[in-house]
Amino acid sequence: MKKRVTLLKEFTKGLWEINPTFKQILGMCPTLAVTVSAINGIAMALATTFVLFFSSLLISLIRKWIPNQVRIASYIVIIATFVTIVDLVMKAQFVELSKALGPFIPLIVVNCIILGRAEAFASKNNPLRSMLDALGNGAGFLISLFVLGSIREIIGSRTILGYQVMPNGFEPWLIMILPAGAFLTLGLLMGLANLYTERKKNLEREALIAQYKRVGREEITDEVLKEAGV
């Protein structure tokens, strides 16, 4: 009934196949808001991954005891607890970072990646798989935010992770550190991601058609292709 997925796949699928930002299009609010610099993106993604990992683990452990009617309420309380812990620890130990991320740390509570993974995955799978799934999604989120933050930082303030990479003669594009720059960058990246996926799919389709022709099978109908999943 269930498709068997290898443990490695549970992790790697989050990196690209179901990348939270580019494929699931979840967690857009922090994605757009905090990526003015690469370091902010990394910090946000790490905080989110921490919450995602522990709430997925816990939810998966207690998934059989939670009555269906109150599952969302239970998940939210668990998620909010971890978020508050992160917020307090950051305020106590990483003052500068906590200032830069401002209200977006408490807002991880309503980040759809976490509730989405809890509802779609952790509540149906064992703890090991849930942990891997959480780490994979967290890593995917980290990559997306890092790429987005780097592009905006390089063009918007000439630096990456605080080191200057563009010459002084390069006039920083103010728009890149304004909200509009976030939308532009995200839109372009998402377009590229879709373009790549489409190309890959077409190539696979052509390869299959070529293979069928070689073995002499003439009827390549749409159904045949659909069945092969291309």
Add this chain to the structure above:
Amino acid sequence: MKVTHIIATLTLIGIIAGGSLSLVNNWAAPKIALNQKAETERAIFLVHLDGKRYEEIKNTGFEVYKVFNQADSSVGYSLVYAGNGFQGKIKIMIGLTEDLNKITSIEILEQSETPGLGTKILEAPYKNQYKELTPTPSIKLVKGVEPSNPNEVKAITGATISSRSVVAIVNEGVKRLKELQIKGALK
């Protein structure tokens, strides 16, 4: 049976969540308080470079600190005053001499101005204009020309509203402090 199960689950989760949060908070609260104190201290001494010690003046309605130097004689006041900027609140630490007739320096503590334009209020060319500025009768903003009087500040091109807001906040803060001085509340 079903209902009791639901209630029991939610209660248990609530208790565990609350318990663990109180543990973390017990550990974090003193550190957070310490961080905030260190930050205020840093800002107070930023506007009074020779300051070594400070005392908070209470019951004023806003934050005022009397600052003392190494020899423990008063060098003036630091006050925190906030007002509206272009997009949000601007919070400024203002350093004043004892007679309130000269600003030693200002420091912007919080702001949410437009990056690249309004945020120039944080940069030296604008901020340093407040050093040794005379706030009497009040600070004036000039546009396009160089300041010629000791109470004038030059506006940032492209960020007139932010420049004007800082001037207004500093003026208002100094005015309030002067009122307090007349009332004798600064003693």
